[in-house]
Amino acid sequence: MRFAYLSSDVTLPGSPRRRSDAFEHDFMMDALRTGLCDVAEASSEWVDIAWDDSEADWAGFDAAMIGTAWDYWDRQEEFIEVLQGISKATRLYNPPELVRWNSHKSYLRDLGHRGARLIPTAWIEQPDVTSVERAFDALQTDRIVLKRQVGAGADGQHLVERGQPLPELKHKMMAQPFLPAILSEGEISFVFVAGELSHALIKRAADGDYRIQSTYGGTEESIMPNADDLQAAKAVLGYLDEVPLYGRVDMLRAPDGGLLLMELELIEPYLYPRQGPELGRRVAEALLARID
Numbered sequence: 001m002r003f004a005y006l007s008s009d010v011t012l013p014g015s016p017r018r019r020s021d022a023f024e025h026d027f028m029m030d031a032l033r034t035g036l037c038d039v040a041e042a043s044s045e046w047v048d049i050a051w052d053d054s055e056a057d058w059a060g061f062d063a064a065m066i067g068t069a070w071d072y073w074d075r076q077e078e079f080i081e082v083l084q085g086i087s088k089a090t091r092l093y094n095p096p097e098l099v100r101w102n103s104h105k106s107y108l109r110d111l112g113h114r115g116a117r118l119i120p121t122a123w124i125e126q127p128d129v130t131s132v133e134r135a136f137d138a139l140q141t142d143r144i145v146l147k148r149q150v151g152a153g154a155d156g157q158h159l160v161e162r163g164q165p166l167p168e169l170k171h172k173m174m175a176q177p178f179l180p181a182i183l184s185e186g187e188i189s190f191v192f193v194a195g196e197l198s199h200a201l202i203k204r205a206a207d208g209d210y211r212i213q214s215t216y217g218g219t220e221e222s223i224m225p226n227a228d229d230l231q232a233a234k235a236v237l238g239y240l241d242e243v244p245l246y247g248r249v250d251m252l253r254a255p256d257g258g259l260l261l262m263e264l265e266l267i268e269p270y271l272y273p274r275q276g277p278e279l280g281r282r283v284a285e286a287l288l289a290r291i292d
Contacts, residue, residue: 001044003287004064004090005032006051006268011068013048021153021215024270025068031273035280040288051082058089063291065093065245065283069268073151076103091291093245094266102266105149105174111264114239117232119176119252119260123149127169135175136162143178145210152268153213178210179260181253187212187262188251190225190233191271191279194286195243197234199276200225222275232259245286246271 010017011025025048032046049056051069058064064086072079080103083096094102101107112118122135127146135144142162148155149172158167159178186204190197199222206217225233233249248269251259273279 001040001062001288002060003032003036003044003046004056004058004061005029005046005048005067006064006086007048007068008050008052008071010071012050019070019215021213022068024214027273028067028271031277031280032283033280035278035282036284038281039284051079051086058086061090063091063093063287065287066099066268068270070153072103072268073148073155076150079103093287093290094247098240098242098244099267102264103150105147105151107264108261111236111239111261116236116239116261117254117258119179119262122175124173124175127166127171127173129166132160132166132175133162139175139177141177144175145178146173146175148172149174152265153215157211159210179252182210182212185253188223188225188229188253188259189272190230190249190251191276192234192237192244192247192249193279193282194245194289195237196282197225197230198279198282199272200230200233201272201275220272220275229259236261236264245290246283 007025009015010019011022029046029048036044036046080096080100083092083099086092087096108118108121120139122138124131124135136142144160146158146160156171160166183205186202188202190200192198201220201222203212203218203220205212209216212218233251236249237247244266248265248271250263250265252262254260271279
């Protein structure tokens with residue numbers, strides 16, 4: 001069997017445009033290949049390939065998994081269109097309909113309507129001084145984090161204080177209050193495969209920063225979540241109409257001790273295989289079960 005891991009020119013080995021955090025791509029490929037060897041015939045393989053490779057023969061794969069497609073947010077419509085084509089040639093996980101929904105942060109509003117406990121959010125369609133000031137007022141805070149409505153990896157993200165000059169904002173944005181828990185405890189991530197917990201971890205920012213991604217010096221530590229925290233994360237997946245092959249639930253601690261949903265990552269999340277050594281095997285088993 002052959003499986004495609006959809007990547008990008010900025011993450012594939014040997015690319016002159018390779019991102020500084022592309023080592024995470026290598027960690028994922030190592031985990032997936034090892035896990036597949038453990039549960040499938042020896043000739044089975046994972047192939048990392050750019051999602052926009054015009055010469056790719058997608059029908060030559062038994063299935064494809066969206067991986068380090070870490071340039072899609074500037075090409076959202078093209079990305080979805082290509083995924084739809086791939087899904088006609090082979091099985092695609094997660095499917096393009098789910099990806100389209102998850103690619104715009106407004107999915108958080110949908111989850112909130114279904115019962116998810118969210119970080120308060122203001123939506124800014126035309127970012128300027130006036131609209132950002134309204135966001136400060138609506139959120140009743142003097143410190144907000146501005147994020148792209150279509151984006152990932154803290155690209156185009158800004159921490160802004162009331163009265164500060166605004167950075168250049170080229171995209172539609174969302175605003176959330178800055179929560180001190182990101183510094184005191186960190187962001188808690190739960191990695192699920194086929195609806196079951198694979199592993200959990202805490203991601204912490206480097207001194208002097210609040211962003212937890214490795215690009216900015218963030219670090220990770222595996223944890224064993226308590227029952228209440230795990231239930232809160234699992235409940236988020238329960239609001240979906242279908243169980244995704246994989247997903248990462250990112251949460252922050254609220255002042256009352258509960259967890260707030262920061263992101264539900266169903267497209268191209270890094271799944272932290274070093275904090276979850278069983279990840280590769282779990283993905284392989286879940287894939288084989290779905291295509292059997």
